[in-house]
Amino acid sequence: MGGRLAGRVALISGAASGMGASHARAFVAEGAAVMLADIADAAGEQLAAELGARAGFVHLDVTSGADWDAAVAATVARFGKLDVLVNNAGILDAGPLGTYTEKQWQNMLAINLTGPFLGLTAARDALVAARPAAVINISSAAGIQGVPGAHGYTASKFGLRGLTKSAALELAPLGVRVNSVHPGGVLTPMLGADADATLDRGENPLARLGLPAEITPMVVFLASEESSYCNGAEFVVDGGMTAGRG
Numbered sequence: 110m111g112g113r114l115a116g117r118v119a120l121i122s123g124a125a126s127g128m129g130a131s132h133a134r135a136f137v138a139e140g141a142a143v144m145l146a147d148i149a150d151a152a153g154e155q156l157a158a159e160l161g162a163r164a165g166f167v168h169l170d171v172t173s174g175a176d177w178d179a180a181v182a183a184t185v186a187r188f189g190k191l192d193v194l195v196n197n198a199g200i201l202d203a204g205p206l207g208t209y210t211e212k213q214w215q216n217m218l219a220i221n222l223t224g225p226f227l228g229l230t231a232a233r234d235a236l237v238a239a240r241p242a243a244v245i246n247i248s249s250a251a252g253i254q255g256v257p258g259a260h261g262y263t264a265s266k267f268g269l270r271g272l273t274k275s276a277a278l279e280l281a282p283l284g285v286r287v288n289s290v291h292p293g294g295v296l297t298p299m300l301g302a303d304a305d306a307t308l309d310r311g312e313n314p315l316a317r318l319g320l321p322a323e324i325t326p327m328v329v330f331l332a333s334e335e336s337s338y339c340n341g342a343e344f345v346v347d348g349g350m351t352a353g354r355g
């Protein structure tokens with residue numbers, strides 16, 4: 110790793126675990142300063158301490174606009190600016206229609222869709238001030254195609270793909286690019302400790318889940334000015350899962 114993100118300052122939600130933690134590690138290794146943000150305080154603080162002086166941690170519940178304002182302020186206070194926002198925090202659940210409750214639905218949308226909206230809202234002025242800036246919204250293959258039973262999750266990830274486009278169109282003249290990343294199944298705590306990494310080829314042409322380290326390079330690319338002409342677009346990293354039927 111080198112200095113592909115040298116001088117950049119990033120705020121990553123959901124950075125205490127899984128892919129967010131992988132992105133935070135890589136960002137620091139590539140020269141960025143990173144504010145890790147999560148509801149999981151102990152794990153986030155531990156990882157930030159491990160990553161050293163160019164990493165900090167702030168408590169953030171992405172459903173709270175006040176938490177977002179405080180996280181952006183803490184990032185600017187600690188590192189001087191904010192030029193990369195990674196809306197990564199998310200949850201997964203599922204259940205058939207008839208049993209999937211309105212409460213589950215509202216909670217899913219609050220975290221996976223309203224959360225990134227509140228993040229964009231809170232970070233907008235800081236990102237514009239630091240231009241050129243980049244926002245990376247972590248959607249999913251479930252933002253490209255439906256997942257049976259995962260109604261709230263699929264709707265939230267399609268919604269985030271749409272929010273990416275409206276924000277990209279609005280913020281491009283202000284020097285802020287906004288893109289979405291669509292991982293396929295990735296081996297993280299979200300899928301459970303006993304998740305089987307092997308898939309059949311009908312589920313995924315590569316016949317396996319991905320690893321966080323296989324998604325992170327796309328996020329690094331989109332956070333850097335290597336992606337200066339990428340805007341409002343979908344970046345699928347899914348082993349070919351959404352390419353079509355095998």
Ligand SMILES: NC(=O)c1ccc[n+]([C@@H]2O[C@H](COP(=O)([O-])OP(=O)(O)OC[C@H]3O[C@@H](n4cnc5c(N)ncnc54)[C@H](O)[C@@H]3O)[C@@H](O)[C@H]2O)c1
Nearest residue numbers: 123126127128148170171197198199249292294295297299
């Ligand atoms: N793992 C997969 O197969 C997969 C596939 C496609 C997309 N994704 C998406 O990638 C992102 C990261 O998921 P992961 O697999 O690394 O999961 P993970 O469960 O390992 O990490 C998610 C993180 O989000 C945090 N979080 C949850 N609710 C929060 C809230 N209200 N406020 C702030 N932080 C909160 C958790 O504490 C956790 O640290 C999510 O948006 C997820 O939907 C995951």
